[in-house]
Amino acid sequence: xxxxxxxxxxxxxxxxxxxxxxxxxxxxxxxxxxxxxxxxxxxxxxxxxxxxxxxxxxxxxxxxxxxxxxxxxxxxxxxxxxxxxxxxxxxxxxxxxxxxxxxxxxxxxxxxxxxxxxxxxxxxxxxxxxxxxxxxxxxxxxxxxxxxxxxxxxxxxxxxxxxxxxxxxxxxxxxxxxxxxxxxxxxxxxxxxxxxxxxxxxxxxxxxxxxxxxxxxxxxxxxxxxxxxxxxxxxxxxxxxxxxxxxxxxxxxxxxxxxxxxxxxxxxxxxxxxxxxxxxxxxxxxxxxxxxxxxxxxxxxxxxxxxxxxxxxxxxxxxxxxxxxxxxxxxxxxxxxxxxxxxxxx
Amino acid sequence: xxxxxxxxxxxxxxxxxxxxxxxxxxxxxxxxxxxxxxxxxxxxxxxxxxxxxxxxxxxxxxxxxxxxxxxxxxxxxxxxxxxxxxxxxxxxxxxxxxxxxxxxxxxxxxxxxxxxxxxxxxxxxxxxxxxxxxxxxxxxxxxxxxxxxxxxxxxxxxxxxxxxxxxxxxxxxxxxxxxxxxxxxxxxxxxxxxxxxxxxxxxxxxxxxxxxxxxxxxxxxxxxxxxxxxxxxxxxxxxxxxxxxxxxxxxxxxxxx
Numbered sequence: 001x002x003x004x005x006x007x008x009x010x011x012x013x014x015x016x017x018x019x020x021x022x023x024x025x026x027x028x029x030x031x032x033x034x035x036x037x038x039x040x041x042x043x044x045x046x047x048x049x050x051x052x053x054x055x056x057x058x059x060x061x062x063x064x065x066x067x068x069x070x071x072x073x074x075x076x077x078x079x080x081x082x083x084x085x086x087x088x089x090x091x092x093x094x095x096x097x098x099x100x101x102x103x104x105x106x107x108x109x110x111x112x113x114x115x116x117x118x119x120x121x122x123x124x125x126x127x128x129x130x131x132x133x134x135x136x137x138x139x140x141x142x143x144x145x146x147x148x149x150x151x152x153x154x155x156x157x158x159x160x161x162x163x164x165x166x167x168x169x170x171x172x173x174x175x176x177x178x179x180x181x182x183x184x185x186x187x188x189x190x191x192x193x194x195x196x197x198x199x200x201x202x203x204x205x206x207x208x209x210x211x212x213x214x215x216x217x218x219x220x221x222x223x224x225x226x227x228x229x230x231x232x233x234x235x236x237x238x239x240x241x242x243x244x245x246x247x248x249x250x251x252x253x254x255x256x257x258x259x260x261x262x263x264x265x266x267x268x269x270x271x272x273x274x275x276x277x278x279x280x281x282x283x284x285x286x287x288x289x290x291x292x293x294x295x296x297x298x299x300x301x302x303x304x305x306x307x308x309x310x311x312x313x314x315x316x317x318x319x320x321x322x323x324x325x326x327x328x329x330x331x332x333x334x335x336x337x338x339x340x341x342x343x344x345x346x
Numbered sequence: 347x348x349x350x351x352x353x354x355x356x357x358x359x360x361x362x363x364x365x366x367x368x369x370x371x372x373x374x375x376x377x378x379x380x381x382x383x384x385x386x387x388x389x390x391x392x393x394x395x396x397x398x399x400x401x402x403x404x405x406x407x408x409x410x411x412x413x414x415x416x417x418x419x420x421x422x423x424x425x426x427x428x429x430x431x432x433x434x435x436x437x438x439x440x441x442x443x444x445x446x447x448x449x450x451x452x453x454x455x456x457x458x459x460x461x462x463x464x465x466x467x468x469x470x471x472x473x474x475x476x477x478x479x480x481x482x483x484x485x486x487x488x489x490x491x492x493x494x495x496x497x498x499x500x501x502x503x504x505x506x507x508x509x510x511x512x513x514x515x516x517x518x519x520x521x522x523x524x525x526x527x528x529x530x531x532x533x534x535x536x537x538x539x540x541x542x543x544x545x546x547x548x549x550x551x552x553x554x555x556x557x558x559x560x561x562x563x564x565x566x567x568x569x570x571x572x573x574x575x576x577x578x579x580x581x582x583x584x585x586x587x588x589x590x591x592x593x594x595x596x597x598x599x600x601x602x603x
Binding site for chain 1: 424436443444
């Protein structure tokens with residue numbers, strides 16, 4: 001029995017990495033202003049060497065200050081949402097689990113909408129008000145959902161959590177509607193934000209996303225074996241010696257941090273965390289040692305392509321990215337659901 | 347080896363297990379019998395830390411509540427009644443999971459012993475042909491054997507089995523019970539199992555705990571606990587008459603041949 005089988009094979013890793021890089025390059029090059037690949041390399045090279053901007057600086061500034069940070073943020077958000085989705089689906093042994101079904105996304109939205117509607121900002125850091133509110137609200141929501149679940153059901157049974165999550169989402173969406181009515185002058189801004197948009201992303205956003213993804217994604221990946229045990233069944237996980245309560249807590253906290261940050265930067269982008277793990281699972285199988293890293297790449301590719309579609313399909317009009325992901329995601333989801341029903345994959 | 351005293355389990359206001367006491371020594375096979383809803387499975391769940399309980403459960407001289415999860419898994423293993431699997435893990439992945447308790451850390455590596463135990467338990471349960479198969483496509487009996495292999499790979503000294511022959515046809519039922527009896531021959535081991543089939547309990551058990559409505563009505567060596575009087579009381583019917591009546595069909599047929 002060879003012992004390398006459970007891990008991520010180097011060749012597979014290389015294929016996923018290559019796919020992500022190619023998608024990244026296409027997304028940076030394409031758009032309302034097409035920038036040839038050669039120019040991209042020159043521009044990035046000049047910027048890295050800190051050389052002054054060339055005379056025809058249109059492509060230069062579009063690439064460096066608009067497109068590059070946006071595509072980076074999109075890729076990181078896609079990776080973070082997919083890892084969160086995969087982790088939740090494994091932990092709760094429920095293929096329908098996701099940040100949205102847990103209630104964390106809604107919680108984060110509530111924080112962000114409150115910040116936008118009442119103009120909560122932190123002096124000196126323009127976007128930090130929304131971000132901090134979203135993260136704080138995600139954490140508060142999680143604590144609330146968890147303590148409710150603990151009170152109702154000592155073992156934190158999966159059905160209880162999802163039920164509470166769904167009810168909480170409904171509750172929160174009514175509050176969001178209420179706030180939107182109060183802040184009538186900000187309706188357009190709130191509406192666009194709830195549909196999800198990464199168009200205004202900055203390098204600062206990218207840095208926050210990268211750090212969160214590195215720390216929380218890393219922690220989740222160290223728990224791949226425990227997630228496997230949970231995916232087989234929570235009782236079985238306990239029987240083989242997994243510290244069930246602690247692993248649950250670690251995963252739920254890291255997932256809510258990831259989702260909180262993503263929502264605060266890009267709004268609620270649905271279906272990425274739900275659909276990507278399903279597609280990746282068909283390639284790698286359910287073992288989280290392979291599934292989690294593959295999901296990071298797969299999620300990045302999926303969201304980059306969705307973003308590309310959002311800004312090119314109706315050019316020069318731009319669609320919110322959440323519309324594209326939900327549209328393609330829902331169709332893909334139905335397809336996957338039918339296929340898995342037939343093959344007994346569930 | 348396992349001493350349970352005043353075990354009480356409550357679900358809200360409902361008392362499912364009430365002041366149950368029993369103990370299991372090395373080399374013993376304790377059969378927990380009783381009608382539906384007697385609390386048999388709940389006893390297994392409590393001892394395996396699946397439900398909160400009152401009372402004391404002492405395993406090898408230490409209170410079970412003081413065990414770390416991986417220590418507990420090394421000492422006692424559980425085969426549950428229902429093993430529904432969420433995703434398409436292969437049988438081998440599931441069996442290997444049984445070694446988790448021996449390397450619970452992040453950087454723990456697979457040891458030679460892991461491979462040895464896994465191979466051994468695969469041979470014992472006869473699941474070699476199923477290894478690469480998705481466990482979602484296995485029959486109930488095959489799945490039960492895969493989880494038994496996982497349990498044996500885990501190598502605990504006390505087995506808690508909740509209806510181990512559930513889903514198994516007669517051939518495997520016989521195989522599994524014979525296998526478990528062999529497993530028990532190694533010193534320092536013991537088994538506690540919930541059984542519905544009283545004949546199996548009689549044939550394989552050394553001791554028995556008879557339960558009814560959450561209470562222990564009899565406990566002791568199998569022939570003392572499962573007497574005609576005790577069984578008739580608990581089941582509210584003539585158990586011995588019914589069982590002997592069934593047996594008569596087999597005798598008659600063998601005489602005719």
